[in-house]
Amino acid sequence: MDTNVSDRTATAVVSSNAGVKVGIVCHETVLSNLQTVLRSVPAAVPLFQTYRHRDQALEAADKLAGKAEALLFSEPDVYREAEKHIALHIPSDCVSLSGTSFIRALYKAERKFAGTGLSVDTVTKRQAEQIWTELGEYSRPLYCCDEELLADPFKVMEFHRYLLAQGKTGMALTGMRQVADELTRHGVPNEWISPSDQDVAGSLNNLIAAVGRHYQQSQVVIGIVRLEPQAHEPANASAGSAPGVTGREHDIRRLLVSFADSLEGEFTQLNNQEYMFVTLRRPFEKVTHGCRKIPLAKEMEQLFGLSLNIGIGFGFSARHAGAHARMALTHSLQAGSGTGFIVREDRGVMGPLEMTEPPKLDLTLIPPDRIRRAERAGMSAAYLSKLMVDVIRSGETRYTADELAELLGVTLRTAHRLLVLWMDDKMATIVGEQRPAGKGRPKQIFNLVFLAEMTKGMVSA
Structure with a gap:
């Protein structure tokens, strides 16, 4: 099944009813020409503000910013000036001269x-x-x-x-x-050099597509995770003393919380078998590599002997996203254990999703007191395993925040938050800076000293 949403679909999402309200900030001499061109773009509902002098353009843009879903400027220099002085929280662009x-x-x-x-x-x-x-x-x-x-x-x-x-x-x-x-x-x-009709129409269509993507990325995402013992394992295989069950459930919950945290989302338990996370589409697509890979089932199987089914729903409201998540979970249960599906805002189905990830390290090789220390500093079993596999393979314990985010599959903000926690617990230190080849701010290099302790004797010389 198709796992990509085209710009055409994105445009249809926002233009299926009354069209996209596009604020047009233009010089008064091109107003009539723009009005003529806009008749050929029915997906746009234009809101015009004209100006004669450049200082009037910023005032015109400010008036439209609170009414429109997008802003289009007739002149590139006016657009650059608006970017500097006005908080443009909606998709904005200028007419590109061809x-x-x-x-x-x-x-x-x-x-x-x-x-x-x-x-x-x-x-x-x-x-x-x-x-x-x-x-x-x-x-x-x-x-x-x-x-x-x-x-x-x-x-x-x-x-x-x-x-x-x-x-x-x-x-x-x-x-x-x-x-x-x-x-x-x-x-x-x-x-x-006045813009041609093709310049205006092309820029307007690109802007409308950007509005579609903007709405998509701000969609609500709800995921429902169902966990069950594997088919070859008896239902009471994990049963034992009450403290043991409690500890195991705590570990499962911590892994799921870590996954939701990587999505910058919230997590809750629905019942004994089902859990739910809520986030937005932008961080979800970033962490899952464009909705292609959710490496959660493999962890549940390897660490806890549980099979996982996951249904994910997209929607412009929590109610619609939740209904779509239930539909997606039904698809997953029908496909078998270890599968995941997504139901989009238009009820299109994406899946089955890839549910695997790189090899894991057996954490029983690590002294329990060191694992507990890592956990107190926000280090989940999933994060710890990924880091130790990488350190053993490369022999290097130094990372930038960007490298850490890519390795753990989390956002850059989450990586920075983890580094702060680790530095507070003396588990990481700043050891230098990485200067870019061109322009840009240098990136700090962090030495994860606790990894050097844990992997001592495992790293090949």
Whole structure:
């Protein structure tokens, strides 16, 4: 069965009723053109706010942010400014200028002022030079504005004016309407690179698809886990003294809590056989590698001799997600032990899911007092086993938070939380920094000293 949800499905989720409310922040000169193009995109319900000057654009965007499900800006520089000063909690983008728009502006410039050098902004240098080469314009110089200057329209205008004053250019091509108006006012020949109809329609459709993905990732996810003794094991095989049963149930519960914690979710026990976790779709997809792999059944089998069935439901409300989880669990029980299924928000079924993971270490090889110390610091049996297998294989006990998150199959936030707990208990220390090759903040390197103690004698020289 299909285990992927396409962008087309995501769009249908949010546009099946009244369409997506898209706030359009545009310069007043392109309003009529945008209104015409939007008639060809029925999935969008446009909410317009126009501006004449750039400082008015931020006020217009702020007004729409609380009403719309997405924001589309007609000019890239205005969009960048809005990103800096407005908390955009909804999918947002600007109309992307294509090569067609650049060529159209170039053609208009040729008719007005042919045979001179050109200065250009907004369009990337690589894109402009590629088009310039394809047009065979080798003899005429082309000057592209640095991206760092695009945040300040005044600097962009000075870039064009300087080149004209030096006699290097005779025409400016600009994607900023404010710059075009100012250059005209100062007598600088220019042509505004206005977006084509295809640019607007394409950007709008991409934004609507992003809204669909945004809604999907904020969906409620409910999972119902059912545990039973394996078929070859008698129902009372795990029975014994009351303290033994209590301890075993505690270990099972701790493993399930650790799994829910890796999903940044909540966990509860429904009855003697069933457990439930609740989370959101974004962390669930991240930990399960896009809803493909749930390595919980193997742990239950190896550590406790239990067979596991799991049903997972997606929904825009807890009620729908819970109903879908029950449907998914029914599919799992019909397929046999050790299987998992997902029922999506549209009742589509995904599965069976992969329920395996890398080999585990027999924790009986580790002294009980060391295991208890690790557990007190938030170290579950599943985490401890994964870490020790990796240390024995590599001989290395140093990790960054990113490496730890990838190894344990948890989010980066969970990895940082675990490291804080381990450092508080003197089980981990910061031993250095890993500096990136390019830009970016250095990453701290942590030495998990307790692993060196536990694996002493197991690691090959």
